[in-house]
Amino acid sequence: MTTLLTTRQLVKRFGGLNAVAGVDxxxxxxxxxxxIGPNxxxxxxxxxxxxxxxxxxEGSIFFKGKEITEMPAWKRVRAGIAYTFQITSIYSNLTVFQNAAIAAQHANKPADDAEQRAKTALEKVGLAAYASHEAGSLAYxxxxxxxxxxxxxxxxxxxxxxxxxQGLSDLEIEQFCGLIREINQQTTVLLIEHNMQVVMSLARQISVMDQGLLLAQGTPDEIQANAAVQSAYLGTIDEENVA
Ligand SMILES: Nc1ncnc2c1ncn2[C@@H]1O[C@H](COP(=O)(O)OP(=O)(O)OP(=O)(O)O)[C@@H](O)[C@H]1O
Ligand SMILES: [Mg+2]
Structure with missing residues (x-):
């Protein structure tokens, strides 16, 4: 196995609060x-x-063996780290295609390929038919x-x-899981997820966070059998989310 990313004693403090409290x-x-982990x-x-x-x-972050702790976000995107936020972050007034194309232009790839990459991405997720629609008009x-x-x-x-x-229907969640598996053929995926069915069916490794610390890391089976995780998190999640 090749390590893609590591953190060493990573800390983020907000005033007196250690939101991330020393994570390896x-x-x-x-x-x-x-x-995974509680709110x-x-x-x-x-x-x-x-x-x-x-x-x-405090602490440090390494991506492909190189320290990136101080690297600005746009450079990390070019280095190969892409992310989507918890809160919807599309450009509502632009078309679906324009949204994908703007993202594609930020890659560390030839600019004249951006339109093709945007098209391919929309095809992959099943949105090609909506390419010319205004993004804000799409269903959630x-x-x-x-x-x-x-x-x-x-x-x-x-x-x-x-x-x-979050906010997807059962059918959409099922389709989403298929999409993530497909994406995973080329791409490593780190997924924050509260839906335990999704977590247990998709993840090969699970890390559990609680109060800024990593409480446990393991396979789905190991995590389900972990008593500390049960009491901190799995025991308290919504019934509908229990696999
Ligand atoms: N910009 C900020 N300024 C101050 N405190 C913050 C800030 N962002 C997050 N926090 C606090 O840091 C802690 C961790 O928040 P964070 O959003 O990382 O949790 P989370 O695990 O993503 O939770 P959720 O499952 O609800 O999304 C919380 O106590 C939160 O209130
Ligand atoms: Mg969050």
Whole structure:
């Protein structure tokens, strides 16, 4: 196995709060890795440090063996790290195609390929038929899928998704899982997800965060059998989310 990304004693402090409190994390190339944990555990803050949306207070981040702790976000995108936020971040007034094309232009790839990459990304997620529609007019589920398309238009090595299934219907969630498996043939995926069915069916590795710390890391079976995880998280999640 090849290590794609690691963090060493990574810390993010907001005033007196250690939102990320010293995390040692390893992501292997090619895996689907789920990051789970209760609300406020620090998951979004942690991935924001990875993609450079937030600056680390302490500690370090390595991507493909190189330290990227201080690298600005746009350079990390070019280095191969793409992310979609917890909150929908499409350009509502632009067309679906324009959204994908803007994302594609940010990749570290020839600019004249951007339109093709945007097209391919839309085809992959099943939005090709909506290419000329205004993005803001799409159904919510399609908007979330458009965000994924914007991520894969970058042809990243690592795709980070923050709660991509939130607000999707059961059918959309099923389609989404298929899409992630397909994307995973070329791309390592780090996924923050509250839906345990999605986590258990997709993830090869799961990391559990609680109060800014990694409580456990393991396979779905190991995590389900972990008593500390059960009491911190799995025991308290919504019944509808229990596999
Ligand atoms: N910009 C900020 N300024 C101050 N505190 C913040 C900021 N962002 C997050 N926090 C705090 O840091 C902690 C971790 O928040 P974070 O959003 O990372 O959690 P999370 O695990 O993503 O939760 P959720 O599952 O609800 O999305 C919370 O206590 C939150 O209130
Ligand atoms: Mg979050």
């Amino acid at each position: 994390f390893t992501l292997e190339k090619g895996e689907i890795h789920a990051l 406020g555990a620090g998951k979004t803050t942690f991935v924001s440090l990875l993609c450079g949306r937030l600056e680390a207070t 589920g399609h908007q979330r899928v458009l965000e994924v398309a914007m991520g894969i238009a970058l042809e990243p090595e690592l795709l980070i998704l923050d709660e991509p299934t």
